[in-house]
Amino acid sequence: MSTAPLAFLKGHGTENDFVILPDPGNALELSPSAVARLCDRRAGIGGDGLLHVVRSAAHPEAAAMAGEAEWFMDYRNGDGSVAEMCGNGVRVFARYLQRAGLAAEGDLAVATRAGVRRVHIAKAGPDGTPGEITVGMGRALLPGGEVTVSVGDGTRPARNVNMGNPHAVVFVSDLAEAGDLHTAPEVRPASAYPDGTNVEFVADRGRRHVAMRVHERGSGETRSCGTGACAVMVAAARRDGADPAVSGRPETYAVDLPGGRLTVTERPDGEIEMTGPAEIVAEGTLDPDWLAIAFA
Ligand SMILES: N[C@@H](CCC[C@H](N)C(=O)O)C(=O)O
Numbered sequence: 001m002s003t004a005p006l007a008f009l010k011g012h013g014t015e016n017d018f019v020i021l022p023d024p025g026n027a028l029e030l031s032p033s034a035v036a037r038l039c040d041r042r043a044g045i046g047g048d049g050l051l052h053v054v055r056s057a058a059h060p061e062a063a064a065m066a067g068e069a070e071w072f073m074d075y076r077n078g079d080g081s082v083a084e085m086c087g088n089g090v091r092v093f094a095r096y097l098q099r100a101g102l103a104a105e106g107d108l109a110v111a112t113r114a115g116v117r118r119v120h121i122a123k124a125g126p127d128g129t130p131g132e133i134t135v136g137m138g139r140a141l142l143p144g145g146e147v148t149v150s151v152g153d154g155t156r157p158a159r160n161v162n163m164g165n166p167h168a169v170v171f172v173s174d175l176a177e178a179g180d181l182h183t184a185p186e187v188r189p190a191s192a193y194p195d196g197t198n199v200e201f202v203a204d205r206g207r208r209h210v211a212m213r214v215h216e217r218g219s220g221e222t223r224s225c226g227t228g229a230c231a232v233m234v235a236a237a238r239r240d241g242a243d244p245a246v247s248g249r250p251e252t253y254a255v256d257l258p259g260g261r262l263t264v265t266e267r268p269d270g271e272i273e274m275t276g277p278a279e280i281v282a283e284g285t286l287d288p289d290w291l292a293i294a295f296a
Pocket residue numbers: 016049077082083084085086087088089165166198216217218219222224225226227228
């Protein structure tokens with residue numbers, strides 16, 4: 001492992017924050033412990049997760065998508081585990097590519113472990129405010145079967161929704177019912193989620209308008225989760241009797257999270273689009289001595 005200075009950036013989407021490591025040729029050996037150290041908020045840079053920016057052609061998990069998407073988002077959770085997809089992460093990833101001159105406003109494709117995602121970077125405002133970013137998140141899978149989530153002394157029914165990654169969506173009358181979320185809620189049966197799950201708590205705010213909190217697999221409670229917002233939108237729509245595949249009309253929900261608002265639309269063909277902000281806040285280099293220990 002080289003100990004030459006390594007460039008990093010820091011970014012966030014609705015306060016779901018990420019360490020960004022540009023590594024076009026996939027030269028870094030990113031062990032789970034190295035990722036966890038980088039994401040550590042006291043001893044590292046700090047982030048809910050890490051976006052490893054690699055050319056698809058250079059990564060064995062993405063080479064087959066290289067013809068469609070030049071760049072692969074190799075996403076890792078803050079504890080170093082690998083996840084299939086990160087909705088806020090894709091927007092921040094696209095913003096990084098734009099800032100680095102590797103993508104322009106308009107359309108681009110990003111390879112992820114859940115497949116290729118189509119991204120649209122809207123034009124900046126007249127004052128230079130960066131345009132919001134829309135991601136085609138694919139279709140939700142609703143595996144069915146009874147699932148429950150327990151927090152504190154309460155157990156509630158949940159909806160199993162898969163957005164490329166797993167989610168358990170629980171409707172509550174008050175988001176405080178989720179408790180402190182310092183530990184992962186207990187989800188049953190465990191067999192419904194062989195690789196663990198993200199858990200969302202949802203409360204109504206108005207017509208086609210909900211608010212949520214999330215406990216993310218591999219990161220703990222975060223201030224936003226893009227795939228979670230999409231899972232929540234679909235669960236809320238079905239609960240509300242709204243199914244674009246039946247009505248032939250798209251449905252749009254505003255989803256408020258502690259870190260901001262995401263807008264989620266489901267189309268009659270089942271495709272889901274999520275729109276929100278994405279910002280790069282810092283860039284720098286990692287200290288070579290620290291790096292030698294972190295990557296040892
Ligand atoms: N914050 C992300 C989701 C990141 C992955 C998740 N923790 C998992 O393990 O599935 C998002 O914005 O979607």
